[in-house]
Amino acid sequence: LPLLERLKQRIIDGNAKGLVDDLDEALKDKPALDIVNEDLLAGMQVVGDLFGSGRMQLPFVLQSAEVMKTAVAHLEPHMEKADAAGKGTLVLATVKGDVHDIGKNLVDIIVSNNGYSVVNLGIKQPVQAIIEAAENHRADAIGMSGLLVKSTMVMRDNLLELNDKGLARRYPVMLGGAALTRSFVEHDLNEMFDGEVRYAKDAFEGLHLMDAVMA
Ligand code: B1M
Numbered sequence: 235l236p237l238l239e240r241l242k243q244r245i246i247d248g249n250a251k252g253l254v255d256d257l258d259e260a261l262k263d264k265p266a267l268d269i270v271n272e273d274l275l276a277g278m279q280v281v282g283d284l285f286g287s288g289r290m291q292l293p294f295v296l297q298s299a300e301v302m303k304t305a306v307a308h309l310e311p312h313m314e315k316a317d318a319a320g321k322g323t324l325v326l327a328t329v330k331g332d333v334h335d336i337g338k339n340l341v342d343i344i345v346s347n348n349g350y351s352v353v354n355l356g357i358k359q360p361v362q363a364i365i366e367a368a369e370n371h372r373a374d375a376i377g378m379s380g381l382l383v384k385s386t387m388v389m390r391d392n393l394l395e396l397n398d399k400g401l402a403r404r405y406p407v408m409l410g411g412a413a414l415t416r417s418f419v420e421h422d423l424n425e426m427f428d429g430e431v432r433y434a435k436d437a438f439e440g441l442h443l444m445d446a447v448m449a
Pocket of ligand 1: 279286287296334341377378382384411412413
C-alpha cells in the first residue's frame with residue numbers, strides 16, 4: 235500500500251509494527267495534524283463502522299485505539315505550538331460512565347498547543363470532580379466529552395447540577411463527542427441551562443470556542 239493508505243490500514247488492523255518509521259516518513263511531506271485528521275481518523279472511522287455493524291470484535295477495537303494513541307503521541311511534538319501561554323484555562327473531562335478518550339485528548343493537544351492551560355481530568359469523571367477542578371483552577375470554561383448515547387444524558391444532568399449550584403453563569407460549557415448533535419446541545423440543552431453551552435464538532439471548533447470565550 236502507498237504510505238498514507240498504509241497508515242490508515244495500520245489503525246484498522248491495530249498494527250503498530252513499523253508504525254513509527256511510517257509516521258516519520260509521512261512527516262517529511264505532511265504536517266503532523268493533517269496526518270491525524272486525514273489519515274489516522276479515517277482509519278478510526280472504518281473501525282467504528284466495522285464494530286457498529288458487528289464485523290469487528292471489541293478487543294480489536296481496543297488494539298486500534300492503542301495504535302491511534304501511540305501514533306498521536308509520536309506526532310504531537312511535531313505539531314505547531316503558539317508561543318503565548320496562559321490565554322485561559324479549560325477543565326476537560328470524559329463524563330461519568332464513559333471511557334472514550336482519544337477525541338478528548340486531541341482537544342487537549344490542540345487547545346494547549348494554542349496557548350491555553352488545559353486541566354485534563356481523564357475518563358469517567360463525576361460532575362463533582364469536574365466542578366471541584368474548575369473551582370480550584372479558576373477555569374474559564376468547562377469541556378465535557380462523551381461518545382456513548384447515554385453520555386448525552388449524563389451531560390444534561392451535569393448541566394442541571396451546575397444550575398443547582400449556581401455555577402452555570404460562571405462557567406461556559408463546551409460539549410463534544412460522536413453521540414451529540416449541534417441542535418441537541420445548542421437548542422435542547424441550552425434551553426434548560428442557565429448559562430451558555432456550545433457544541434464542538436471537532437477539536438478545532440473546541441479551540442475556536444475557547445477563543446470566543448476569552449475574546
Ligand atoms: Co466504543 N463505542 N465502546 N470503544 N468506540 C463507540 C463510541 C460506538 C459508536 C461504536 C459503534 O457501535 N459503532 C459505540 C457507542 C454506541 C452508542 O452509545 N449508541 C461504542 C460502544 C457501544 C462501546 C462499548 C459499550 C462496547 C462494549 O463494551 N460492548 C464500550 C463502552 C465502554 C464505556 O465507555 N463505558 C466501548 C469501548 C471502546 C474501547 C475501549 C474499545 C475504545 C475506546 C478507547 C479509548 O478511547 N481509549 C472504543 C472505540 C475506539 C470506539 C470507536 C470505534 C472510535 C472512537 C474514537 O476514538 N474515535 C467509536 C466509534 C465512533 O465513534 N464512530 C466507538 C476517534 C476520535 C478522535 O473521535 O472521540 O468522536 P471522537 O472525537 C472527535 C469529536 O467527537 C470531537 O473532536 C474529535 C475530533 O477532533 N470531540 C470533542 C470529542 N470530544 C470532544 C470534546 C470537546 C470538543 C470536541 O470539547 C469538550
